[in-house]
Amino acid sequence: MFIVIAGILAVVGALTGAYYFAMRPVVLKIAVGPPNSDDLKVVQALTQAFSQSHASVRLRPVPTEGAAQSAQALAAGKVDLAIVRGDLEVPKNAQAVATLRKNVAVLWVPPGGKGKGRKGAKITKISQLAGHKVGIIGRTPANANLLKVILHQYGVDASKVEIVQVPITEAAEAVRNQRADVYLAAGPINSKITADAIAAATKDGGTPTFLAIDSAEAIAQNHPEYESTEIPAGAFGGSPDRPEDEVKTISFNHHIVARKGLSDSTVSAFTHQLFSVRQQLLSEFPLAAKIETPDTDKDAAIPAHPGAAAFINGEEKTFLDRYSDYIWWSLMALSAMGSAGAWFAGYLKRDERTINTSLRDRLLEMITIARKCDSTEELDQLQAEADEILRNTLTCFEDGAIEHAALTAFNIALEQFHNAVADRKLILMSMPANLQRTGAQLRAAGT
Template sequence: MTQNLKRLFARSMTEPDFVAAPASPPPRSARRRLSFVMIAGALAIIGALAAGYYFAMRPVNLKIAVGPANSDDLKVVQALAQAYNQGNSQIRLRLMQTDGAVASAEALAGGKADLAIIRGDLDVPKNAQAVATLRKNVVAIWVPPQSKGRKAAPKITKIAQLAGHRIGVVGRTPANVNLLKVILQQYGVDPAKVEIVQFPANETAETIKGQKADAYLAAGPVNSKITTDAIAASTRGTPTFLAIDAAEAIAQNHPAYEASQIPAGSLGGVDRPADEVKTISFSHHIVARRGISESTIAIFTRQLFSIRQSLKNDFPPAARIETPDTDKDATIPVHPGAAAFVDGDEKTFLDRYSDYIWWGLMLVSAMGSAGAWFAGYLKKDERSINTSQRDRLLDMLAAARHSDSMEELDQMQAEADNILRDALTCFEHGGIEQGTLTAFNIALEQFHNAVTDRKLLLISMPQNLQRASAQFRAAGTA
């Protein structure tokens, strides 16, 4: 169809009496605007995709609160942070050193930290969710053997016999004192009737040697160096370890504690203790602030246990890290991200970002529809001009059939050429469709035939008849 129009255009150019008319410039403004819109839309989509990829793949910085200084917990977290911050890890750990588990819990509750190391038998922040168990602690209570030359005193073999005695507690934290009171109250011993002395954990050996006590309490992991050093400093013989036979009852009344055992020979010698001893235990937890995304904590947990495997040979405390309790009635509710890792339900990339991808596709589709509408809107002027030109062509078709002037026919022919040029340009720019171009082709062909026929008729008529016909028409229109 376009070729036919071009042939007609070439044909009109070869007419003997053709009068060249100035060509009207093609309507480029709409085309330029459309190109600009398309380029801007493409750049916006590319920018959105790049921003989404950066957001999805950029490392996430998590601040973890832990303390006190020189504690085993701080050393473990320092080793973990060093491993997290190496390579292409998706998680980066930033340490926030505190005075202890209580201060760490307060930092998490106040939103100052994303993660924290807290003690399970203390007040747990309401916004805390368990990610992992950093370590489990057992409670050891022992009585040193009586020194020779000392006046014989009743031997302490049970916790209920501690009333009226001096008890040394390893560690400055009030939590260990509260722990001792819980145990004493379970056995009917009034805590006010015992004298409690606390020893700093980093000065245990020297302090214990200078301040004697009738019994001692320490809480820490099995094989804890602090506990074994305290036992060694408090006695040169074989101590008597006091069993907490009411461990199950204490666990029932205080869910943060569990009934446990101290294995034989696990506290610094084959006779320390000689047999397994019943006791209670509690845990230190790695907790996350509620509100941190499930995918972030899932990645953190997965990397945590991967790092644990590589660290435990060179840094044995890392081997104590365990998965959290995922039961619904757990003392500290588990974070959904950690639960997904433990249960094997960790979401894939598509699972995590399927909603974003879907909305992105919807946005692209909407942008495409808007672009199509805008492109059509920009071409509205071209279509309007083309319609008016087609109407003008039809008017010239009617006028050509009655024209008595060769000059007038040549002028109409030149105008039709310009209309043809604009129509072809408009079609190439997408301003008109194929059907419209077909109708335009029919009108143009009819006009061309009308001009040709009229010129042949005028040439065959004598000059006087042409003048008479022109005068008659002029008089008829007057």
């Protein structure tokens, strides 16, 4: 019994421990950068929202210098999640969880001044950029690579274009001071950084010229990380609208990716939380509205994580779905331990059962002896022996050595013994004493 109880407690403890470890919050480290960027602000807002809602998955931001460094941290296994830029090299162990935002490339020529070009001709096409200076908003090398991809598509030698990269914090001032002929910004359509830079270019009046990337489809065909898109009229405000008409351009995404080995259930729970709190953040952080589901097609540029795909396709597994096999095997183990415990307990009681069986056989023999007794003294001795057998039998029953059916059989035998003793005493009491002695002597002589 002690062994069975110990086994039950062990199984219950194991199930309790498994439930605790399955339900405790999982903390995921997410690499994001650069510091003070909108991406970092979004992640910080998500971290706070998950904590306040006591979600099962929590975030721990790991600031980096940029998307490239975040990708390296994921590739090295230092973090669980990362914000990466789709047009940079994506780690082989990265799988998409969500699209954080879509960025568009914006090329514009400031009105007046250097905007007319060093050779006097106003710049209206990308093919005219040779021999001019292009100012890139942001210090990341990825934007310079983006410009080179565009120039290559139009047959412009990148070595003949002077590239000047300016920090985001100095973008408006650089544009205002006309440090370049043309400017390139890459960010969301509603990016305040891009809008402020364009506004700075038109502070003294005039309308900037937006350069369309008419070969956007061709670029997307040759570079799957890019897509063809359009900047809607009036996207950057102003009067007249900036731009006045739709402008064709290319776009790329910033993704939230997870390392390949991360648990499907954890990623599924994170994805569920991500899209659940997105609406809550819109009022105080509009950029959260840009979070979208990833491409779950098998030929996607970044394959979707199975956990994220399960959430998107409505195939999430519940607690019972994930752990039903463990629960079933635990119950089977508990049943096996109970059976083994019962067998072991019976094995320990085998000697006691054997003795009780011999005592019952002895009681049956005593019924025959009682019917032939010639004196009440002998019957009294048999009665005393039967009392002792009864005591031993009850002790065996209390110890579990015999079952209720065996006790019932013993009661029948004991009742027959009492009847035999009572019948024999009536017979002896009706016989004269001398006949009792004679019968006893004859039986003694025959023996």
